[in-house]
Amino acid sequence: GQMNRVGSAKIAIEQAGEKAQGSALGSDAFFPMSDTVENAAKAGITAIIQPGGSIRDEDSIRMADEYGITMVFTG
Numbered sequence: 001g002q003m004n005r006v007g008s009a010k011i012a013i014e015q016a017g018e019k020a021q022g023s024a025l026g027s028d029a030f031f032p033m034s035d036t037v038e039n040a041a042k043a044g045i046t047a048i049i050q051p052g053g054s055i056r057d058e059d060s061i062r063m064a065d066e067y068g069i070t071m072v073f074t075g
Helices: 005-020 035-042 057-067
Strands: 024-026 047-050 070-073
Touching (some): 005 024
Parallel strands (some): 024 047, 047 070
């Protein structure tokens, strides 16, 4: 459990390596900015599940749409 969501996602993507391609990324906390979505897309992740609740959720949604990533909010 890392406290920083961006750092947590980077660590997970690094550890997954090639296995990230076509995988899903889950978080138990919202993404404060769209950079995590962009990093996920660059790693080949195709779906994200997160609770939502950020004042910038729309930015994350736009980034997901831009890269063709399915995003599910559990909030």
